[in-house]
Amino acid sequence: MALRRQSVVLAVLLAPVTLFLGVFFLLPLLIIALFSFLSPGLYGGVEWTFYHWNYGRIFGWADGVNEIFEPIYLKILIRSLGFAALTVVLTLILCYPVAFWVSRLSERWRLLFLFLITLPFFCSLIVRLYAWLLILKPTGLLNTILLRAGLVSAPLEILYTPTAVVLGMVYVMVPFMFLPLYVSVDTLDRAQVEASQDLGANRVQTFLKVILPQTLPGIAGGSVIVFIPAVGNFVVPDVLGGAKGLMIGNLVEQQFLSARNWPFGSALSMIIMAVVLAVLMLSVSRARRAGGHA
Amino acid sequence: MRNPAGWAALTAFSLVFFAFIYAPLFVIIGYSFNSNPVNMMIWEHFTFDWYTGLLGLSNRATDVSNRAAYVESTDQMLAALRTSLTVAVITTTISTVIGTATAIALARYRFRLRGIYNGFLMLPMMMPDIVLGIGLLIFFVSIGMKLSMLTIIIGHCTFLTSYVFIIVQARIAGLDPALEEASADLGASEWVTLRKVLLPQLAPGILGGALLAFVISMDDLVITYFVSGTGDTTLPVFIFGMIRRGVKPEINAIATLIILASVVIAAFGLWLRSRKAD
Numbered sequence: 172m173a174l175r176r177q178s179v180v181l182a183v184l185l186a187p188v189t190l191f192l193g194v195f196f197l198l199p200l201l202i203i204a205l206f207s208f209l210s211p212g213l214y215g216g217v218e219w220t221f222y223h224w225n226y227g228r229i230f231g232w233a234d235g236v237n238e239i240f241e242p243i244y245l246k247i248l249i250r251s252l253g254f255a256a257l258t259v260v261l262t263l264i265l266c267y268p269v270a271f272w273v274s275r276l277s278e279r280w281r282l283l284f285l286f287l288i289t290l291p292f293f294c295s296l297i298v299r300l301y302a303w304l305l306i307l308k309p310t311g312l313l314n315t316i317l318l319r320a321g322l323v324s325a326p327l328e329i330l331y332t333p334t335a336v337v338l339g340m341v342y343v344m345v346p347f348m349f350l351p352l353y354v355s356v357d358t359l360d361r362a363q364v365e366a367s368q369d370l371g372a373n374r375v376q377t378f379l380k381v382i383l384p385q386t387l388p389g390i391a392g393g394s395v396i397v398f399i400p401a402v403g404n405f406v407v408p409d410v411l412g413g414a415k416g417l418m419i420g421n422l423v424e425q426q427f428l429s430a431r432n433w434p435f436g437s438a439l440s441m442i443i444m445a446v447v448l449a450v451l452m453l454s455v456s457r458a459r460r461a462g463g464h465a
Numbered sequence: 466m467r468n469p470a471g472w473a474a475l476t477a478f479s480l481v482f483f484a485f486i487y488a489p490l491f492v493i494i495g496y497s498f499n500s501n502p503v504n505m506m507i508w509e510h511f512t513f514d515w516y517t518g519l520l521g522l523s524n525r526a527t528d529v530s531n532r533a534a535y536v537e538s539t540d541q542m543l544a545a546l547r548t549s550l551t552v553a554v555i556t557t558t559i560s561t562v563i564g565t566a567t568a569i570a571l572a573r574y575r576f577r578l579r580g581i582y583n584g585f586l587m588l589p590m591m592m593p594d595i596v597l598g599i600g601l602l603i604f605f606v607s608i609g610m611k612l613s614m615l616t617i618i619i620g621h622c623t624f625l626t627s628y629v630f631i632i633v634q635a636r637i638a639g640l641d642p643a644l645e646e647a648s649a650d651l652g653a654s655e656w657v658t659l660r661k662v663l664l665p666q667l668a669p670g671i672l673g674g675a676l677l678a679f680v681i682s683m684d685d686l687v688i689t690y691f692v693s694g695t696g697d698t699t700l701p702v703f704i705f706g707m708i709r710r711g712v713k714p715e716i717n718a719i720a721t722l723i724i725l726a727s728v729v730i731a732a733f734g735l736w737l738r739s740r741k742a743d
Contacts, residue, residue: 180655184570185582187563188626196589196623199600206603265482272479284483286735291486293734294727295684297701298720301708302489305496312492315507345486403593406686410708420595427599427691437603440596451591 200444207437215431225438244422248442251418254333255401258340259394262348265341266393267386270353285353292346300410303339304330307411331413339407344400348393355389388461395454403443419443490724497717515718519543538707542719545703548614552689552699553682556621561675563622564629569663572637573645589624590631597623598691605692612694620692621682628681629674636670669737676734680727 210222227233229248233240273284291299306312307330314326329335359382367377405420412418419439426436500512519539571582589597601620605612644666648658664671686701693702700723707716 180659181570181574181576184566184574188567188582188586188630191563191626192585192589192623195601195604195619196597199597199604200592202603202607203596203600265485268475269479269482272475284479286731287483288486290728290731291490293680293731294490295701295704295720295723297686297704297708298493298723299489301704301712301716301720302493304708304712305492306489310507342486342489399591400593403595405595406705410705420593423595423599427602433603436599440599443593444596447591447593447596 203437203440203444206434207441209434211432211434215433217434222434225435228435229438229442244439247417247422248419250333251402251420252446254337254340254418255398255404257337258344258401259348259397261337261341262344262397263352263390263394266345266349266352267356267390270349270356270389273353274357274359288346288349288353296343296406297410299343300339300407303335303342303411307335307338330411331416333412333416336408336412336416336418339411340401340404343407344397347396347400351392351396352386352389355386355392359385388458391454391457395450398450399447402446493717493720494724497714497721499714499717501714515714516722518715519718519722538713539715542700542703542715545698545700548617548697549683549699549701552614552617552621553679555618556625556682557675557679559618560622560625560678561629561671564626564674564678565633565667565671567626568630568633568637569659569667572634573642573663586627586630589627592624594624594685594687595691598688601688602691612692612696614697616692616694617689617697617699620688621685624688625678625682628677629671632674632677633667633670636667636673640666669740673734673737676730676737680730 206217207225208221208223209217210220210224212218222237224233224238228238228240229244231240231242231245273281273288276284304311308314309326309328309330311330313329314323317323318326329338363381363385364377367381372380402418403420404418405424408416408418408421409424412421419442423436423439423443426432426439430436497515498511498513499508500514501507501509519542567582567586571579598620601616601623602612605616610616640663645658645662648662649655653661683699684701685699686705689699689702690705693699698706700719704716704719707713
């Protein structure tokens, strides 16, 4: 009797999430997978026939009759991976020393700076990107300052370039890299660092052999949390990037809202999903391995 | 650090880092008071016109351009703000209930699919929002559901539930199960134990989760962009559209207000957390 009642309570607690995410999360993802193998309808929509040319168009086995292979898609995919990787590296370089610095401050200052780093997370993403639009415009703040100071003779063209896209992504992703890094830097065993120095290791050796291995979980965690939203991003390249800053997310958006080729857009989304799942699986297996050693 | 020069360099680097994070926000705030409507980056003089303009009170409207279009876009923005708040309140409520129920189920019951649920609940947070957005778009269109405020609410709940789940789960992990066992031993039914013993202890976690859900819902751009129809849009989508069409000085004013609101909410969250620690 008691057992049965427990299962009733459990069922009541779990039913909403199961139904909701089953219908509005899992099902839509399955529909994307399905649509990516259907052929596009003449005026938007789909035709219910098996069609693998959506992928052929991207990866190069299109036969020129059903679809044409356009290397630009592969190029944009590689560019997206590159931008996301660059964002990870740059946020890491920026956040690592600062996480170290914050962890060494007195409690009062530490709490203040931790608050300051989480604050942008509460602030609208589109507002923060818009700020960079104001700064980078040809008539924007940066160029106004540079021109007045006589450092440049003509306005720099940064807006609508890949540089602007990576800069914008670094800016919005910084808090995501900082927090996991900070946790691992803060729990660093300082006695080991001192022991390493006392035993005659120089700073580079201490960093490589003692500090780096101990903060590796934070580096890995932060990298995953930054890479995933970066690779499928469409807002940053939309606001700050031009044609050369287009990413795969922009292609997906175009297929759904202007080109109206849903199967092709679905195929592009499947690639984003595949990249994300690969990264997640890699990080989980890495964490398991690391956990096994500890 | 044993080396003072190294520490000074590190401090300088860190302060530049924080300047990098905050300078853009101050740029917006500063220029929201600039009266120059043609090139908003060239300072003319101080004005509140863009703020009063947001409320439809400014006579600047006449010299900006077409007054009718101007007033219309102001109305649209206020409508978008209303939609944002409505959506955020409803989604926060729904996702807090579902997320809390799920967290309790996974923390307090042992069942076969527990591990799968735990992993599965991470997915909506990790899935790039564009994938979820277009998935929902295809889904709604396929089943013939009109894009409206309802579809926006559904879209937000799919990933906010997971955020609430994580926060509440962390809170449960810090609780002493002995209290619930005592309640059960004293003859309270499972529902009574849940309501009178577990939920009150969880309250700060639930409130924290709800706050996070509210903030993320207010800020969501990508999913809303795909599942909002021609009718209702939220504030971030409205601002996105405004930026795409070309920048107007009023954006600075509304952006400044958003920055202010986020500072207030973040401070409230901090206060909530410090109370929890007591």
